[in-house]
Amino acid sequence: MTRQKVLLLGEIEHAHDSWNSLSAFADLITPRAQTRAEFLDECRNGRLDGVFVIYRTFASVGITGRFDDELVNVLPDTVKFICHNGAGYDQIDVYVCTARGIRVSNVPTAVNDATADINMFLILGALRGFNPSMMSLREGNWRGHPPPPLGHDPQGKTLGILGMGGIGRNLKKKAEAFSMKIIYHNRCRLTDELADGARYVSFEELLSTSDVISLNLPLNQDTHHKLSTREFEMMKKGVVIVNTARGAVMDEEALVKALDAGRVASVGLDVYENEPKIHPGLIANPHVILVPHMGTWTEQTQTAMEEWNIRNVRSVLETGALHNVVPEQADV
Numbered sequence: 001m002t003r004q005k006v007l008l009l010g011e012i013e014h015a016h017d018s019w020n021s022l023s024a025f026a027d028l029i030t031p032r033a034q035t036r037a038e039f040l041d042e043c044r045n046g047r048l049d050g051v052f053v054i055y056r057t058f059a060s061v062g063i064t065g066r067f068d069d070e071l072v073n074v075l076p077d078t079v080k081f082i083c084h085n086g087a088g089y090d091q092i093d094v095y096v097c098t099a100r101g102i103r104v105s106n107v108p109t110a111v112n113d114a115t116a117d118i119n120m121f122l123i124l125g126a127l128r129g130f131n132p133s134m135m136s137l138r139e140g141n142w143r144g145h146p147p148p149p150l151g152h153d154p155q156g157k158t159l160g161i162l163g164m165g166g167i168g169r170n171l172k173k174k175a176e177a178f179s180m181k182i183i184y185h186n187r188c189r190l191t192d193e194l195a196d197g198a199r200y201v202s203f204e205e206l207l208s209t210s211d212v213i214s215l216n217l218p219l220n221q222d223t224h225h226k227l228s229t230r231e232f233e234m235m236k237k238g239v240v241i242v243n244t245a246r247g248a249v250m251d252e253e254a255l256v257k258a259l260d261a262g263r264v265a266s267v268g269l270d271v272y273e274n275e276p277k278i279h280p281g282l283i284a285n286p287h288v289i290l291v292p293h294m295g296t297w298t299e300q301t302q303t304a305m306e307e308w309n310i311r312n313v314r315s316v317l318e319t320g321a322l323h324n325v326v327p328e329q330a331d332v
């Protein structure tokens with residue numbers, strides 16, 4: 001019997017033993033390609049024929065580019081599963097995969113704590129206005145001249161969570177420890193048990209009544225530029241916005257204008273529309289805390305994510321099915 005093939009796109013950094021143990025079931029192969037054009041060629045020239053499942057990392061997009069129509073349609077017919085090592089899978093066109101009979105998994109849950117932690121860090125940092133003084137201290141100017149305006153306490157502030165999935169709900173618990181009042185908006189209203197006391201509001205009410213708005217929704221065709229000029233105008237003057245989801249859920253150009261106009265007081269960002277490029281208006285603005293996409297950048301979380309993704313690969317090799325599929329394929 002011919003052995004199955006698993007294609008690794010990107011690196012295994014932590015879970016080496018688990019990865020290597022897959023070689024009992026399958027041949028573990030890597031591409032030769034260093035560019036998207038070479039990868040497309042490698043798919044077309046038959047070198048990757050027989051690959052059954054692909055394990056891909058977020059960073060591997062640097063070689064292959066997005067798993068869009070063009071790429072998915074040149075994958076060998078044998079490819080039936082794509083296991084993506086990340087919670088957000090906007091690098092993959094799931095609809096094209098579904099049409100080609102390819103099932104896609106992601107890594108939820110394992111990312112929740114680390115992402116909600118950095119989310120809380122950005123909320124506190126943006127509310128307290130720490131960034132200008134952290135910059136002036138390094139320039140030898142202590143708190144700066146003049147010193148920055150006083151910051152704001154989280155206690156009693158309304159936190160509007162846009163996207164109440166695993167990360168949003170984890171953040172809710174953390175923010176409650178800082179006595180924030182939680183409202184949320186989501187595609188679907190949660191059961192009372194999952195909402196756990198958070199009040200469901202319309203998108204418009206969330207925008208107009210939150211002191212802090214946290215973006216915890218996935219990027220897809222419905223959420224691209226979910227916040228733009230019209231939405232910034234609906235917010236309370238002096239609102240704080242934090243984004244640990246994906247940059248393109250906000251229109252960065254419109255955000256810079258809303259910051260410059262003082263409508264948005266401060267912002268905490270871990271993600272950007274065109275990573276690793278950052279809008280110069282964000283870099284120039286001291287009221288913006290910038291972190292270079294480090295939401296899951298911890299030893300424990302990176303390890304747990306790899307283990308989760310390998311578990312999905314193992315599951316398809318052993319049983320022909322994934323442990324978890326992305327929500328768009330739940331009914332497929």
Ligand SMILES: O=CC(=O)O
Nearest residue numbers: 086087088111296
């Ligand atoms: O951005 C991180 C992830 O999608 O897991």
